[in-house]
Amino acid sequence: MIKNIGVFLCMLLFPVYGFGMHIAEGFLPKKWAGIWTIIFIPFLIIGYQKLKKQIEKVPKTKLLFSVVCAFVFVLSSFKIPSVAGSSSHLTGIALGAILFGAYSMSVAGVIVLLFQALLLAHGGITTLGANAFSMAVVGAFSAVWVFKSCRFFRVPQGVAVFTAALISDVLIYVSTSGQLALAFQSPTHGFLDNLIKFLSVFAVTQLPLAFVEGIFTVVAFNMISKYSKQELMVLNPSLY
Amino acid sequence: MVKGKSISVIVVIIAVFVVGVQFVLPFLMGDFKGTDDQAVGLISSINPDYKPWMDHFWAPSGDWGETLVFAFQTTIGVGIIVFYVLKNNRKLKSKKC
Numbered sequence: 001m002i003k004n005i006g007v008f009l010c011m012l013l014f015p016v017y018g019f020g021m022h023i024a025e026g027f028l029p030k031k032w033a034g035i036w037t038i039i040f041i042p043f044l045i046i047g048y049q050k051l052k053k054q055i056e057k058v059p060k061t062k063l064l065f066s067v068v069c070a071f072v073f074v075l076s077s078f079k080i081p082s083v084a085g086s087s088s089h090l091t092g093i094a095l096g097a098i099l100f101g102a103y104s105m106s107v108a109g110v111i112v113l114l115f116q117a118l119l120l121a122h123g124g125i126t127t128l129g130a131n132a133f134s135m136a137v138v139g140a141f142s143a144v145w146v147f148k149s150c151r152f153f154r155v156p157q158g159v160a161v162f163t164a165a166l167i168s169d170v171l172i173y174v175s176t177s178g179q180l181a182l183a184f185q186s187p188t189h190g191f192l193d194n195l196i197k198f199l200s201v202f203a204v205t206q207l208p209l210a211f212v213e214g215i216f217t218v219v220a221f222n223m224i225s226k227y228s229k230q231e232l233m234v235l236n237p238s239l240y
Numbered sequence: 241m242v243k244g245k246s247i248s249v250i251v252v253i254i255a256v257f258v259v260g261v262q263f264v265l266p267f268l269m270g271d272f273k274g275t276d277d278q279a280v281g282l283i284s285s286i287n288p289d290y291k292p293w294m295d296h297f298w299a300p301s302g303d304w305g306e307t308l309v310f311a312f313q314t315t316i317g318v319g320i321i322v323f324y325v326l327k328n329n330r331k332l333k334s335k336k337c
Contacts, residue, residue: 022276023276024292026294027279027292030293063324066324069317070318070320074317074321077313087274088274115313116313119300120309120313121300121306180282180283184283184286184287186286189287197282202275223325227325
């Protein structure tokens with residue numbers, strides 16, 4: 001117990017609070033804000049229904065889902081210094097995606113992003129759909145696909161979790177770069193030109209942090225696998 | 241009752257620790273510019289005429305206000321994780337006994 005709490009206390013030694021990934025309030029043109037919201041809503045509805053079924057099937061997973069959300073809460077509140085004097089934050093979305101499935105993380109993503117938009121003025125209500133799509137759809141689905149691919153090739157579970165978290169973290173920022181590049185393309189600034197510019201801001205900063213996210217996700221995954229083995233055997237038998 | 245108290249004490253200690261670290265670290269590490277701020281700067285350089293069409297309804301006042309709300313966010317998260325660890329650790333111990 002002390003060891004586990006110690007790990008999280010060590011994590012707390014790093015943060016300087018702030019944000020790195022979210023598109024700020026009003027910084028996405030109305031058309032694109034609407035498009036990303038419409039694209040995200042079906043994922044949220046399906047995610048809510050799947051989560052409801054999972055909780056009905058195994059009521060004890062309520063606490064487990066709270067822990068997964070708490071992990072996103074904690075990791076996304078860390079602003080970690082990275083290369084070239086810039087900083088960004090972790091997302092924590094891969095853990096829940098691997099345990100609960102990608103759709104269910106839409107619910108967790110919206111909870112965290114709404115909290116940050118309403119109380120912290122980071123991200124925004126108008127950009128919620130775009131930010132949620134990057135974090136809870138691109139991040140969650142990529143984590144699940146990478147994890148399953150790794151397991152298919154018989155990669156050890158810990159390495160698979162690490163790789164899934166790392167790639168998911170980077171792809172979230174690639175997605176955000178793509179959204180901004182699409183929204184601000186013009187005859188003088190084409191999509192690819194914009195994409196390279198935004199990637200140079202987001203991806204370069206994020207790559208070293210993705211390794212940190214991978215390590216934290218493995219620690220949390222091992223802890224949950226140890227404590228909630230019975231629930232996970234029903235919820236996600238492929239893990240055992 | 242005693243179990244509840246011990247969890248509360250641990251959560252309070254963590255909360256104090258988080259807030260304490262929060263106020264000390266910026267002095268030690270200097271100011272690292274967030275990528276979201278850099279992206280806003282990039283948008284302005286790509287499209288200088290673009291004006292945000294919506295602003296936040298509310299924002300924490302000053303750096304300290306923001307720090308406290310962020311610390312609140314972390315404390316909620318860590319509190320739930322600590323509760324989960326303690327609860328399951330006791331369960332494992334009782335099974336062993």
